[in-house]
Amino acid sequence: MKTLLRILLALIIILVAAFFIFRTPDTDRAEMIAKYSNEASQFVDDGAGGQIHYRDEGNKDGPAILLIHGSNSLLQTWEPVVALLGDKYRLISLDLYGHGLTGPQAQGDYSADANIAAATKVLDTVGVERAYWVGNSMGGWLSWRAGLAVPDRVSGLVLIDASGAQTDEKIKPYLGARLAQSSVGQLLLPEITPKFLVRSSLEENFAQPERLTDELVTRYWELLRFPGNRQASVARGKTPREPEKWAEVGNLKMPVLLLWGEQDKVIPVSHGKAFEEAIAGSKLIIYKDAGHLPMEETPDQVARDIGTWIAGTEALNGDAADDPEKEPEEVS
Numbered sequence: 564m565k566t567l568l569r570i571l572l573a574l575i576i577i578l579v580a581a582f583f584i585f586r587t588p589d590t591d592r593a594e595m596i597a598k599y600s601n602e603a604s605q606f607v608d609d610g611a612g613g614q615i616h617y618r619d620e621g622n623k624d625g626p627a628i629l630l631i632h633g634s635n636s637l638l639q640t641w642e643p644v645v646a647l648l649g650d651k652y653r654l655i656s657l658d659l660y661g662h663g664l665t666g667p668q669a670q671g672d673y674s675a676d677a678n679i680a681a682a683t684k685v686l687d688t689v690g691v692e693r694a695y696w697v698g699n700s701m702g703g704w705l706s707w708r709a710g711l712a713v714p715d716r717v718s719g720l721v722l723i724d725a726s727g728a729q730t731d732e733k734i735k736p737y738l739g740a741r742l743a744q745s746s747v748g749q750l751l752l753p754e755i756t757p758k759f760l761v762r763s764s765l766e767e768n769f770a771q772p773e774r775l776t777d778e779l780v781t782r783y784w785e786l787l788r789f790p791g792n793r794q795a796s797v798a799r800g801k802t803p804r805e806p807e808k809w810a811e812v813g814n815l816k817m818p819v820l821l822l823w824g825e826q827d828k829v830i831p832v833s834h835g836k837a838f839e840e841a842i843a844g845s846k847l848i849i850y851k852d853a854g855h856l857p858m859e860e861t862p863d864q865v866a867r868d869i870g871t872w873i874a875g876t877e878a879l880n881g882d883a884a885d886d887p888e889k890e891p892e893e894v895s
Contacts, residue, residue: 587756589790596664599639599786604664607688609681612669617657617685621649626718626873627691629682630656633700633726633856635764635796637663637786640699643862648870655694657685659702661795663786673799675708682709683716695873697721699858700830707838708808710815719818719876721869724827724855728834728841729809735828753793758784770826770854779859812841819845820872822865824853846872 603618618638628648630641638656645654658665659678668677682705686694695718698706703725710717761784766772787793819842823835832849839847848868850857858865 586754587758587788589793590785590788592666592790595785595789599637599664599782605688606664607684609669609684611672613660613666615657615681615685616664617655617688618645619653619655619689620645621652621654623653625652626877627653627655627686627694628869628873629686629691629694629696630654631682631696631698631702631705632656632659632662633698633702634799635662635783635787636699636702636856637783639663639782640856640859644858644866644869647862647866651870652873653691655685655689655691657682659705661792661799663792664789666789667791667795667798671795671798673795673802675705675805676712678705679709679712683713686716692716693718695719695721695876697723697869698725699723700726700855703727704804707812707815707819710817710819711808711811714816717817719820719873720815721820721822721872722838723822723858723865724824724830724835725821725838726830726834727804727806727809727812728830728837729806730833730837732831732833734830753797756784756788756793761787767828768855769860770824770852771860774860809841812838813843815842818872818876820868821845821847822857822868823847823849824855824857824860825849825851826853827855829855 600616601618603620604616605619606614606616609615616638630638630644632638632640638658641654641656645656648654660666660668660673660681665681682696686692693716696706696709698704698721700723703722704727706720707722707725707727710720758780762775762780765775765780765783769775787796819838821835821838823832825832835847835849839845850861850864853861
């Protein structure tokens with residue numbers, strides 16, 4: 564019995580020591596804001612005890628585009644697209660609750676409704692009534708949910724490797740997501756988040772991992788450790804995703820463009836095809852050389868297709884406005 568107790572005590576000591584050795588503390592809030600904000604960065608009170616970080620960039624006279632990032636991502640994921648489209652379009656991006664410089668939601672609410680309210684709060688703040696909602700992964704899910712919940716704020720939808728489709732094909736989450744779904748991961752990840760784990764997760768999201776730079780990995784790693792974000796990630800993972808809403812996706816009335824990385828291992832192309840089949844008039848474009856984050860991996864083609872599609876949609880809407888009796892055409 565004494566031998567067993569000694570072994571257990573030794574194991575406890577080893578585990579405690581390992582915890583303190585491998586523990587990665589939160590980053591400093593002020594330091595992160597100074598490092599990862601820019602001249603376009605603004606913060607707005609959300610009315611619930613928090614502040615939402617957003618940027619309002621590009622051509623203020625152009626059609627407005629609202630950019631919604633995915634889970635464990637941040638608004639910087641859109642920087643390449645903003646740089647390419649800024650001369651013609653107004654580009655508004657935000658850090659969702661529990662991400663980037665926004666930090667956790669004060670009441671721990673990470674539902675679709677709470678995040679859609681945050682996005683519309685930003686639109687209200689910058690004085691934009693309607694925008695094209697462009698979302699990747701979880702951000703795509705939030706975008707099509709916004710198309711159902713607040714259609715009067717949505718000019719059109721661009722869903723990039725979006726989540727939420729209900730298909731028979733099983734999804735294998737990337738390493739970080741798999742850990743976050745486990746009870747051990749939920750206990751340890753808020754305290755232990757090694758940089759190699761972030762790199763490994765990003766590599767699973769890229770078709771060509773060699774495109775990853777250390778600067779990009781560091782940014783994801785440091786902002787994941789922004790105070791409260793890791794705890795928020797665990798809470799978000801426990802938030803119901805309401806799969807029953809998929810039955811309503813065919814009710815979307817606005818134009819919809821679907822962009823997908825053919826080599827997406829997180830949300831495979833079959834899900835993009837499910838969206839295309841469910842949403843009348845939608846158009847699916849597949850990128851052979853991209854994975855789950857085509858706006859970061861191959862931004863030139865993503866920006867080109869978004870710009871071309873919005874220009875065409877605006878032209879059709881303009882024709883309909885000039886001739887009220889003319890039936891609007893489907894964008895394909």
